[in-house]
Amino acid sequence: MTPSTHADPAPERAGITFWIALVIGGGIMAFGIRGVLDNLSSSVTDVAKWVIGAALIHDFVIAPIAVGIGWAVGRGVSMRWRAPIQAGLMATAITVAIGWPGLRGYGRHLVPDNPSVQPLNYATAVGTVVGIIWAVVAIWLIARALRPRPVPATHPRK
Amino acid sequence: MRIFGAIRPPAVGPFRDDAFTSSARIERTAAILGIALGVSFFTCFATGLYSHLAQYPPSWLHLSARPAGLYRFTQGVHIATGLASIPLLFAKLWTVFPKLFAWPPFQGVASLLERLSLLPLVGGAVFLLFSGLANINLWYPWPFNFPIAHYWVAWITIGGLVVHIGAKISTTRAALRRGGADTIGATTTVEPNSDASVAAPVNGMSRRQLLATAFGISGLVTLVTVGQTYAPLRKLALLAPRRPDVGPQGFPVNRTARAAGVTEAARSADYRLEVTGRVPKPITLDLDQIRAMPQHSATLPIACVEGWSTTQDWEGIRLRDLLAHAGVGGSRAVRIESLQQHRSYRSSVVDAEQVSDPDTLLALRVNGEALELDHGAPLRLIGPNRPGVMQTKWVTRVVVL
Incomplete structure (x- = not known):
């Protein structure tokens, strides 16, 4: 038997709901x-290039990088600290992504005579938000450090 | 689909059985994030559609002038929801990422169609959030018209979402009912009735931690951006491209007089306001004549399609008084034209109901001062429940339709 890789545990039977949704959704599309x-x-x-490109760039650039970083944290960081650090990295990535146009001044360049566009120093602004994120991560890590380690069931303490 | 049994990708990289090991990748995670994204995308779609209809009203639809702050609310929700969706979409795609490498790639016609519909759904969703984020920053790294592309791609994406909901509704129901222990990616089997968080191998974030992180980032993003429309939180708006209290006379400007190329004409002593079109007696007024007319004030929001908004005290002449002055009886729709040339937002239509509204003004002043050039001096339109791009600045002509 050929083992199936990552297949859905129970491949879904396409019911009438799917076909109705396909007709409606296909019509909207x-x-x-x-x-x-x-x-x-x-x-x-x-x-078309931008829409299909968005899917391809996500699936073959952004997602692999995210998965790769998650994997690296899994390898390099002990189980105890992993979740807070992964959460912190995810929050940092999203914050930088949302602040990116401001950080690079992309909108400002186009309207140099309009100081009401991107009025802040976004390096400081993004830095502040990232600082808050890692402060929360630090509290989470400390809380974990203070919590007694769970005793593994298979290795009872002598 | 026997062929997929015979042809198999080599078990390397993402095709390895144990390539994806996170215990957070279970159907329940995908279901919860999916529901949240369904709500946020339909909210964005409805508010976006409203914004589109407000800017391009079809003949069969009348959009009310009241409540005055309705557009401000719907567009604020549109941008806030879009921004809050970014971490949720990212978390959702991360959760289902192993399915991209599923083998066989499809099982039957329904499964093939469902997978094909993911391309417009995922591509459209990423495109909508990215292009929306770029647009609120006035950044246009693509060669096409943003509002038209954003609008039509939204229809394609929502179509894909409807198909996806039809395909996944029973999986989602099942995942929520029995705890959704089915793993996505890792082949580690979990007893169907056991508690996933106990039985699954823990590697990094748990399902609960992933969800808390995704929704937490969503909340954080909202907290540091929503102040661009919700003034009490303006000091927290660290990642917002606008502050509602920053700009000439204390509020933002979208297009400056210089960018619009109207500086000279707006300052000129030859400035005149014309009332033309279907009027009994077309009139032309200079600034002193406009100032001599009865002045009224109105406290109204200016709500930009890019998501910032702010309420100011405006003062000027009522549009309906101006029409009466030109001998127009009753209420009629008008087109307001700017000194600005050659751009799509150089004019806007005010329908009969909005014309008759006592708060629809051609404003000369704001917050007790004469309007500054970048806010539309010498004369700008300001009316209740209108998108910012339709609050035409540097008004020089009123054409009665």
Whole structure:
């Protein structure tokens, strides 16, 4: 028997719900595609590139990096500290991503005469949020350090 | 699908049986994040659709001028929900990532169609959140029109989401009912009736910790951005691209007079306001004549489509008074035109109900001062429940329709 890799434990039977949803959802999708073709006729390939590119960049760049970092933390950090550090890294990544246009001044460059766009020092702002995140992580780590280690059932203390 | 039994990718990298070991990757995690994202995406879709209809009202739909702050609320919710979805989408895709390498890749026609619908769903979702984030920062790294692309891709994405819900509703129900111990990725089997958090091998974050982290980051992102529309939290808006109290005269500007190319015309002594179109007696007024008309004040929000909003005290002439001055009887829709040339937002339509609203003003002043050039001096439109791009600045012509 060929072992199945990561297959859903119980492959789902497509019920009537799926087919109804496929007709409705497919219709909505077709409406959207028609809208792109009619309203963005000169840039259909650009829009397609960005939408399909978004999925590919997520699946083959962003996700592997995230999984890789998670794996590295699993290897390098003891079980006890792993969860808080993984949580801290995830929060940091999202914070930097959301602050990225401000950090790089991407909007500011286009409107140099409009100081109400991105009015803050985003290096300080992002640094502050990241600092708060790691303060929470530190508290979580301390709480774990203070908690007695669970006694493994298979190795009872002598 | 026997062929997939014969052809198999080599058991390396993500195709290895033990490639993904996190005990947080279980169907229950995917189900909970999926429900949250379903709620957030439909909220974004509904509020986005409202914003679209407010800007391009179809003839069959009338959008009320009241409540005055409705657009401010719906658009604030649109941007806040979109930002809060970023960590949830990331966590959800991380949870189901091993399924990308599932073998066989599909089992039957339904499974093939379901997997194909994931491309517009995932690509569309990532695109919508990324392009929305870039747009609120006024950053446009693509060669197409943002609002049109964001709007139509939203339809494609929501279509994909409907298909996905149809495909996953029974898995989701089952996962929530029996504790969702089914693992995604790791082949470690878990007794169907056991508590997953006890039985599954713990490697890094648990399911609960992952969910708490994802929702926690979502809350954090909201806390440090929502102040751009919710003034009491403005000091916390560290990651927001705008502060509602920063800008000339204490509030933000979207397009400056210089960027719009109207500096000279707006300052000119030759500035005139025309009332034309279907009017009994077309009129042309200079600034002194406008100032001599009865002045009224209104406290109204200005709510940008990019998600910032702020309430200010405006003062000027009522639009309906101006029409009466030109001999227009009753209430009529008008098109307000700016000194600005050649841009899509240089004019906006005010429908008959909004024209008759006593708070719909052509404002000369804000917060007791003459308007600054970047806020639309000498004269700007301000009315209840209108998207910011339709609060036309540097008004020079009112065309009665």
